[in-house]
Amino acid sequence: MMNNHRDRIVTFLKTVLRPSASLDQLQDHDNLVQTGYIDSLAMLEIVAFLESEFAVDFSESGVNPVDLESVDAMLALLARHQAASASH
Amino acid sequence: MTNPLPLPFPAWRTLSQWHENQRLIDFVATTPGQIALWSVCLLLLYPGEYLPLLPLMILASRLPGQRFPILSLGGGTLFLWKRFQEMHFTAPLWIVADTLCIVGILWLFFQVARNYTALPKWLRNSPQIVLHALLWLCLAAIPFFPSGFRHDPDSSLYLHFSFCLSIFSFLIWRIGMMLYAGKRGQLKNARFVDHLSYTLPYLGSTQVPFGKGLDYLNSKQAKQVLDLAKSQLAGLKLLLLAMLWQVLLPLMDRLTFSVANHDHAAIRSLLPQLYHIDLLTTLPVNQLPPLSILWSSLFVDMIYETTQLAITGHLIVGCLRLFGFNIFRNTYRPLLTQSLVDFWNQYYYYFKELLVDFFFFPAYLSLFKNNLKLRIFTATMASACLGNFYYHLLQHFDIYIARGVHLTFEKFASYLFYSVILGFGIFYSMLKTQQRRTLPAPVYTPRMAYLVALRNIAGVWLFFSLLRIWDHPSSHFLQDTRFFFTLFGISF
Numbered sequence: 001m002m003n004n005h006r007d008r009i010v011t012f013l014k015t016v017l018r019p020s021a022s023l024d025q026l027q028d029h030d031n032l033v034q035t036g037y038i039d040s041l042a043m044l045e046i047v048a049f050l051e052s053e054f055a056v057d058f059s060e061s062g063v064n065p066v067d068l069e070s071v072d073a074m075l076a077l078l079a080r081h082q083a084a085s086a087s088h
Numbered sequence: 089m090t091n092p093l094p095l096p097f098p099a100w101r102t103l104s105q106w107h108e109n110q111r112l113i114d115f116v117a118t119t120p121g122q123i124a125l126w127s128v129c130l131l132l133l134y135p136g137e138y139l140p141l142l143p144l145m146i147l148a149s150r151l152p153g154q155r156f157p158i159l160s161l162g163g164g165t166l167f168l169w170k171r172f173q174e175m176h177f178t179a180p181l182w183i184v185a186d187t188l189c190i191v192g193i194l195w196l197f198f199q200v201a202r203n204y205t206a207l208p209k210w211l212r213n214s215p216q217i218v219l220h221a222l223l224w225l226c227l228a229a230i231p232f233f234p235s236g237f238r239h240d241p242d243s244s245l246y247l248h249f250s251f252c253l254s255i256f257s258f259l260i261w262r263i264g265m266m267l268y269a270g271k272r273g274q275l276k277n278a279r280f281v282d283h284l285s286y287t288l289p290y291l292g293s294t295q296v297p298f299g300k301g302l303d304y305l306n307s308k309q310a311k312q313v314l315d316l317a318k319s320q321l322a323g324l325k326l327l328l329l330a331m332l333w334q335v336l337l338p339l340m341d342r343l344t345f346s347v348a349n350h351d352h353a354a355i356r357s358l359l360p361q362l363y364h365i366d367l368l369t370t371l372p373v374n375q376l377p378p379l380s381i382l383w384s385s386l387f388v389d390m391i392y393e394t395t396q397l398a399i400t401g402h403l404i405v406g407c408l409r410l411f412g413f414n415i416f417r418n419t420y421r422p423l424l425t426q427s428l429v430d431f432w433n434q435y436y437y438y439f440k441e442l443l444v445d446f447f448f449f450p451a452y453l454s455l456f457k458n459n460l461k462l463r464i465f466t467a468t469m470a471s472a473c474l475g476n477f478y479y480h481l482l483q484h485f486d487i488y489i490a491r492g493v494h495l496t497f498e499k500f501a502s503y504l505f506y507s508v509i510l511g512f513g514i515f516y517s518m519l520k521t522q523q524r525r526t527l528p529a530p531v532y533t534p535r536m537a538y539l540v541a542l543r544n545i546a547g548v549w550l551f552f553s554l555l556r557i558w559d560h561p562s563s564h565f566l567q568d569t570r571f572f573f574t575l576f577g578i579s580f
Contacts, residue, residue: 016525017525018525019524019525019529034416039429039430039433039521040429040433040444041429041518041521041522042525044452044464044467045460047449047452047453048460048463051457058449058453059453059454061271061272061273062268062271062272062449062450062453063449063452063453064268064272064303065304065441065444066303066304066307069307
């Protein structure tokens with residue numbers, strides 16, 4: 001399940017990369033903004049992507065940029081979101 | 089963050105990134121390395137206002153598990169001490185009472201945040217609005233106090249009430265961060281003392297929370313010895329940069345602004361003399377210098393002001409890095425950015441983050457979800473325009489306490505205009521960036537790539553140096569607007 005999520009996230013990230021960046025060397029724990037893969041505008045598109053693709057409702061908890069800073073952080077966010085949905 | 093311009097010399101990168109040298113990191117992790125590091129820090133911080141933090145930094149490096157309590161108790165005590173000194177408070181009883189009042193306010197909000205799920209729905213839905221409404225209600229209550237309360241500066245009760253209220257307004261964004269942590273469910277097992285690390289900040293004299301909240305600081309905290317050494321070296325680099333700018337800034341002041349400063353007649357004859365914007369906008373049209381001097385002043389004054397901001401940010405972030413929080417720089421080469429949105433991102437990072445957290449994302453998450461462009465536009469205007477203006481309105485809260493709120497067109501029109509134009513500029517830049525990302529990257533020769541980069545940088549300089557006309561200490565809308573037209577040879 002998480003592998004599938006990871007692939008979908010990485011596929012999406014390819015569409016919002018800085019023109020000069022490539023995901024070839026990306027590690028899942030790499031900070032995407034700090035290492036220059038994406039700009040802050042892309043963060044907004046990631047929020048819209050997580051809302052539409054995984055039905056994450058940020059209006060409940062707000063957006064914590066720490067949750068979007070790496071692929072690992074996004075996967076952890078999705079895991080928390082799924083756990084919360086399952087418990088309701 | 090990446091380098092905005094491609095660096096032509098790899099050797100320069102190695103030199104400028106000396107703090108990432110693994111051998112140096114290994115050395116700093118040893119005891120002799122630590123002694124050398126703190127000795128250099130002592131020289132750099134002496135005799136500045138952050139010197140008292142040095143023993144705390146050393147203690148935090150010896151007891152990394154206690155980093156938050158050390159910063160909270162040590163930094164918090166210094167914060168309050170500094171405030172009491174500024175107010176000339178000496179009576180021990182009042183100092184204890186004020187401390188209890190301020191810590192008590194923070195503790196109350198900590199309890200609110202910790203029990204977030206148990207709060208009534210209306211409060212859970214809009215905690216930040218309720219927080220700010222509470223602050224303004226405190227202000228609105230002042231006229232109902234006993235007659236003469238506001239107009240009796242000798243009254244101890246008035247003095248200490250207004251002091252605590254102004255500290256509450258100063259800390260409001262940090263309290264907001266704590267409420268966000270509660271909303272995310274991060275406070276269930278939290279210790280109050282840890283949250284004092286950012287809610288009682290010795291580092292930084294503005295309302296902007298450098299290092300944001302506990303969650304962000306925690307995520308950037310050094311976990312291993314080598315991480316700590318890396319963070320400390322990154323902090324040392326910022327202190328060195330701050331010192332360099334501190335040396336260069338007065339030099340720049342003497343060389344370029346000496347007429348304005350009335351000094352150094354000898355140097356005056358060698359270089360064209362420039363003026364700060366706040367002086368230029370107040371001069372009558374017939375006393376203004378030639379257009380070339382006006383335009384040069386505009387650009388050089390922007391560099392001057394950016395350098396001033398960089399010094400402040402480098403000192404604060406440098407110290408936090410020395411504590412072991414390897415957080416982003418506040419100012420990172422904004423004058424080399426190639427788009428307005430990048431400049432805004434790299435000029436005053438923690439102010440931009442404040443606007444993003446408290447205005448951008450709340451608007452982005454609740455309005456126009458089905459139209460991305462409209463969504464981004466609304467959120468950008470909510471942050472860069474509305475939030476930016478409100479933040480600056482709140483900065484004068486101590487004056488409102490003393491004299492009441494008198495919103496006048498002359499006082500705020502300039503900054504309102506500045507905020508609106510900034511919002512539109514950033515939105516336009518965001519759209520352009522988004523469009524550029526969808527197109528194949530243009531192929532340029534190295535020379536052409538540099539020319540394009542320089543053209544983009546010039547555009548950013550032009551926009552922000554013109555915009556600064558409406559954002560300076562002596563701002564007055566009509567006067568500033570008249571000066572703007574003078575730059576294009578139109579005078580009225």
